Amino acid sequence: MQVFVFDWLAYGESVDKFRVNGEMPRLGRAHFDPNVAVRTYENHLDAWVELEKHGFDGVAINEHHGTPFGMGNSPNLIAASIAQRTERLKILIYANLLPIHEPLRLAEEFAMLDCLSNGRIIAGVARGAPREYRIFNVPMSESRERFEEAFEVMRRAWTQDSFSFEGKHYNYKDVSIWPRPVQQPHPPIWVPLTGSRETIEWAAANDAAITPGVFPGPMREDTIRHFARCQAKHGRKVTPDRINIMVECYVADSKEQAIEEYGPYLMYLFNTLLRYDQVYQKDVKKQGYYSSNAFEHLRNGAEGTLAQDDTVFNEWTMDTVRAAAEHMPIGTADEIVERIIAECNEAGANNVLLVCNRGHMPQEMFLNQIRRIGAEVLPRLQAHQVTMVPYAEEIAAE
Structure with missing residues (x-):
């Protein structure tokens, strides 16, 4: 299996200290400490170098705006920094938010990054969270059209000597980009x-690789099934290299120690970072972000998807952490390996994105996780090969 660490690049100090009567204000200039930001970037870059030293296959970064949840506002700038500090580590940009950016510029930046990294870029693309549309003043109702047009512009820019494009949102005439990607016809495409x-x-x-849902369960299963049906229409069979899963993990000498150490950062994630300045679904549903039949392929409809606020926006306590940890790879190295392999086998995923540094986790704590996972978990995960996608096999047998 390929093993990545997904790093959200959260602001390096807790912002809970800014609460007024328990409520978080809109964070502005007075709340931002540039010294903390400088240290945050330095620490994460150092940690990613450590990933390469310990043999991880890659690092994953993403794009968010106006929130301490993640300071990768321009993941392409971060990727450029990673490319110059590492030699082997794959760089998964997961993802550039296509509808809120100029696609020709993105195509050029991906090509530059692939050259800077000597062909180590994985081009993640996504529509983005509703809050990004509010910030960039892009109508949510245009999200799908913009996403599909933007990628077509990028694909043509990468693969054609020169191209023209006439769409509803983007128009180009006789464009030929320079430089071009190292990987041909273009970097691998992944989509969450x-x-x-x-x-x-x-x-x-x-033919993009997918990350089917945040959690295991019916939504993930039905997503893979529908993906398999759609791939079959294009004459393709879903293979494990096209499936990726994201897994929260934390290794310690015992399960209780793992919960006590990691629990406060999970609570901070759910109770502060995910909630900050969020756009909730009652408002999203009015603006056409999802089509009327977007979830008709799922047996439980929108339940368990991000179209339901209670999928992630819940108040967490240490009791919540303990209950969740009973079903998560949080504990000893042996438990982590067993649970991650079991989840990858079930999903048919030969790529796993580990998340082990939520929130403002201290640098030494993050480095300790990289070293322990690298020594006690990583070799066993990389030695495991997922050979089939069970839910896709069900569809093939129909």
């Missing part, structure tokens, strides 16, 4: 799926 039917069908049409 939060349940919507249209993105699954787009991923199949473009």
Whole structure:
């Protein structure tokens, strides 16, 4: 299996100290400490170098705006820094948010990054969270159109000597980009799926690798099944290299120690970072972000998808952490290996994205996780090969 560490690059100090009567204000200039930001970037870059030293296959970064949840506002700038500090580590940009950016510029930046890294870029693409549309003043109702047009612009820019494009949102005439990607015809395309039917069908049409849902369960299973049906229409069979899962993990000498150490950072994630300045679904549903039949392929409809606020926006306590940890790879190295392999086998995923440094976790604590996972967990995960996608096999047998 390929093993990545997904790093959200959260602001390096807790912002809970800014609460007023328990409520978080809109964070502005007075709340931001540039020294903390400088240290945050330095620490994470150092940690990613450590990933390469310990043999991880890659690092994953993403894009968010206006929030301490993640300071990768421009993941392409971060990727450029990683490319110059490492030699082997794959760089998964997961993802550039296509509808809020100029696609020709993104195509050029991906090509530059692939050259800077000597072909180590994985080009993640996504629509983005509703809050990004509010910030960039892009109508949510245009999200799907913009996403599909933007990627087509990028694909043509990478693969054609010169191209023209006439769409509803983007128009170009006789453009030839320079430089071009090292990887041909272009870097691998990955897309995170939060349940919507249209993105699954787009991923199949473009033979992209997918991350099917945040958690195991019916939504993930049905997403893979629909992906398999769509791939079959294009004459392809879903293989484990096209499936990736994201897994929260933390290694310690005992399960209780892992819970006590990691629990406060999970609570901070759910109770502060994910909630900060969020756009909730009662407002999203009015603005056409999801189509009326976006979840018709899922047996439980939108339940368990990000179209339901209670999928992630819940108040967490240490009791919540303990209950969740009973089903998560949080504990000893042996337990982590067993649970991650079991989840990868079930999903048919030969790529796993580990998350082990939520929130403002101290640098030494993050480095300790990299070293312990690198020594006690990573070799056993990399030695394991997932050979089939069970839910896709079900579809093939129909």
